Amino acid sequence: MFLSVCVLCLLALSPALGAPAKGPCARPRNKLLFISFDGFRWDYDRDVDTPNLDRMAEDGVKAAYVTPPYLTVTSPTHFTLLTGRYIENHGVIHNMWFNVSTQEKKQYYQTQFVDDYWDNGSLPIWITAQRQGLKAGSLHFPGTAATYQEEVVQVRQVEPFLYDHNNETDWRLNVDRVMGDWFGRQDLDLVTLYFGEPDGTGHKYGPETPERRAAVRQVDRTVGYIRHAARSHGLADRLNVIITADHGMTTVRRGAGVNEIVLADIPGFSFRDVKFHLVDYGPSGMLLPRDGLLEKVYRALKGGHPNLHVYKKEDMPARLHFSKHPRILPIILWADPGYVINGFLPLQFNKGEHGFDNELMEMKPFFRAAGPDFLRGLLVGGFETVNIYPLMCHLLGITPEINDGSLDVTRHMLVHSDSVCETTAGESLGWRVMVGLSAVAGFLVLTFVVMTTWSKCRRDRESSSLDQPTEDQEKQTSL
Numbered sequence: 001m002f003l004s005v006c007v008l009c010l011l012a013l014s015p016a017l018g019a020p021a022k023g024p025c026a027r028p029r030n031k032l033l034f035i036s037f038d039g040f041r042w043d044y045d046r047d048v049d050t051p052n053l054d055r056m057a058e059d060g061v062k063a064a065y066v067t068p069p070y071l072t073v074t075s076p077t078h079f080t081l082l083t084g085r086y087i088e089n090h091g092v093i094h095n096m097w098f099n100v101s102t103q104e105k106k107q108y109y110q111t112q113f114v115d116d117y118w119d120n121g122s123l124p125i126w127i128t129a130q131r132q133g134l135k136a137g138s139l140h141f142p143g144t145a146a147t148y149q150e151e152v153v154q155v156r157q158v159e160p161f162l163y164d165h166n167n168e169t170d171w172r173l174n175v176d177r178v179m180g181d182w183f184g185r186q187d188l189d190l191v192t193l194y195f196g197e198p199d200g201t202g203h204k205y206g207p208e209t210p211e212r213r214a215a216v217r218q219v220d221r222t223v224g225y226i227r228h229a230a231r232s233h234g235l236a237d238r239l240n241v242i243i244t245a246d247h248g249m250t251t252v253r254r255g256a257g258v259n260e261i262v263l264a265d266i267p268g269f270s271f272r273d274v275k276f277h278l279v280d281y282g283p284s285g286m287l288l289p290r291d292g293l294l295e296k297v298y299r300a301l302k303g304g305h306p307n308l309h310v311y312k313k314e315d316m317p318a319r320l321h322f323s324k325h326p327r328i329l330p331i332i333l334w335a336d337p338g339y340v341i342n343g344f345l346p347l348q349f350n351k352g353e354h355g356f357d358n359e360l361m362e363m364k365p366f367f368r369a370a371g372p373d374f375l376r377g378l379l380v381g382g383f384e385t386v387n388i389y390p391l392m393c394h395l396l397g398i399t400p401e402i403n404d405g406s407l408d409v410t411r412h413m414l415v416h417s418d419s420v421c422e423t424t425a426g427e428s429l430g431w432r433v434m435v436g437l438s439a440v441a442g443f444l445v446l447t448f449v450v451m452t453t454w455s456k457c458r459r460d461r462e463s464s465s466l467d468q469p470t471e472d473q474e475k476q477t478s479l
C-alpha cells in the first residue's frame with residue numbers, strides 16, 4: 001500500500017520537476033464544438049448507412065454508448081451535459097416547470113425562459129468558460145435562454161416558438177453561422193449546438209421505422225456537412241468536435257393484449273387524495289399527496305399495476321440519483337419498457353418514448369469525438385454522461401466547477417493523456433494546489449526512499465540468501 005501511495009507521489013512530483021504553467025506539456029488551446037442530436041440512440045448506426053459518422057469514428061473516438069442520468073428527458077439530461085452534475089444536484093428535474101400551490105405548469109419551450117428554474121446553483125460550462133476569459137456561444141441548446149448568476153452565454157440563438165426542428169436547410173444555415181461567424185469572425189472558443197432530431201421522428205413514428213432511419217441519414221449528412229465546413233473555414237486542425245445526445249428512444253406497446261397503465265383505474269387510488277400530479281408525460285410521473293395521505297396513496301399504487309414502479313422519494317434507488325432535490329415530489333412513478341403512465345385515460349399517442357430507467361439500453365445515446373486532442377480510431381466502452389463535462393473543461397483548459405464526473409473516465413481518449421496537461425490553464429488554483437501537493441509528495445518520497453533503503457539493508461543483513469525478493473522490493477527497483 002505504502003508503495004502504491006509513493007508511486008502516486010512520484011506522479012504528482014513530476015510536474016514540479018518540469019516547469020511552471022507554460023511547461024513542456026503546455027499545448028495550444030483548441031476550440032470546442034459540442035453537439036447534441038436529440039434522442040440519437042447508441043445503436044442507430046447499425047441499421048442505416050452512416051458514412052460520415054463512420055469516418056468520424058476512424059478519425060477519432062467512438063464509445064459503445066453513453067449512460068444518461070435519470071430522468072431520461074431532454075432538459076434535465078442536457079443540463080447534466082452542461083454541468084457534469086446529476087439531476088438531483090443541478091435541479092432541472094423535468095422538462096416542465098410547475099408550481100404545486102397554483103397548479104400552474106409550463107411546457108418545455110416556456111420553461112426555457114424561467115431563469116430561476118435553470119439557475120439553481122450549478123453553472124453551465126459557457127458561464128464558467130466566460131469567467132475564465134474564454135468566449136462561448138450556444139445555438140438552440142436547452143438552457144441557452146436562461147440567465148445564470150446574472151450572466152448569459154454571450155453569443156446565442158434561441159429557437160422561435162413552434163420552430164421546425166427537422167428542416168435540413170435550416171440546419172445547414174445554422175452550421176454556416178457557427179463555423180463562419182461564431183468560430184471564424186467572432187473567434188469563439190466554445191460553441192454548443194443542438195438539433196431536435198432524430199427525437200421528433202422517433203416519437204412520431206417509433207424508433208424501429210423507415211422514418212427514423214431517414215432521420216438518421218439526415219443526421220449523418222449533417223455530420224459530413226459540419227466536418228466539411230470546419231475544413232473549408234480552416235478550423236479543422238484547431239477544432240475538437242464532440243457529438244452525443246441526451247437520451248435514446250424505445251417503442252411504446254399498444255393494442256390488444258397490452259395492459260395500459262391508467263392510474264385512476266387502480267383500486268384504492270384516487271386523484272382526490274393528490275394535491276398535485278405530473279403524469280401523462282411518457283413513462284414517468286410524480287405526485288404530491290394531500291396532507292396526511294402519503295401512506296394511503298403510496299400503498300394504493302404500490303403493486304397496483306404489474307408494470308408500474310412506485311417509490312417514495314427517499315427510497316429511490318441510489319443509482320438513479322433522483323431523490324434529494326426539493327423540487328422532486330414525494331412519490332415517484334416509473335413504468336417498465338414499452339409502457340407509459342396515464343392519469344385518467346390513455347390519451348398519449350407517441351409511438352416512441354424516453355424517460356425510462358437509464359439502465360435500459362434503449363435509453364442510451366451515442367458518443368463520437370474527433371479533433372487535434374483526440375486519438376484516432378479508438379473504440380471505448382460505455383460511460384456516464386456526467387463525465388463529458390470534466391473532459392470539455394480539460395480540453396478548454398478551464399477549471400471545472402464542482403461536478404459529479406471525472407476526467408479519469410475519458411482521459412485515455414486524448415493525445416496528451418498525462419496528468420501534467422491538466423494544469424495548462426496558467427495561474428489556476430488547480431496549478432497552485434498541484435505545486436503544493438508536489439512539495440508534500442516530494443517529502444514523502446524522500447522519507448520513503450530513506451526508510452525502505454534502511455529497512456532493506458537491515459533485512460539483507462538479518463536474513464539468509466534463501467529469501468526471495470518480495471513483490472514490493474521488485475517494484476521498488478523500478479522506481
Ligand SMILES: *[C@@H]1O[C@H](CO)[C@@H](O)[C@H](O)[C@H]1NC(C)=O
Binds near residue numbers: 098099100101102
Ligand atoms: C408558487 O406559487 C406561490 C403562490 O403564488 C408562490 O408563493 C410560490 O413562490 C410559487 N413557487 C414557485 C416554485 O414558483
Ligand SMILES: *[C@@H]1O[C@H](CO)[C@@H](O)[C@H](O)[C@H]1NC(C)=O
Binds near residue numbers: 091119120121326327
Ligand atoms: C433551488 O431551488 C429550490 C426549490 O425551487 C430552492 O429552494 C433553492 O433555494 C434553490 N437553490 C439555489 C441555489 O438557487
Ligand SMILES: *[C@@H]1O[C@H](CO)[C@@H](O)[C@H](O)[C@H]1NC(C)=O
Binds near residue numbers: 167
Ligand atoms: C426550411 O428552412 C429554410 C431556411 O430557413 C426555409 O427557406 C424553408 O422554407 C424551410 N422549409 C420548410 C419546408 O419549411
Ligand SMILES: [Zn+2]
Binds near residue numbers: 039199200203354
Ligand atoms: Zn423527446
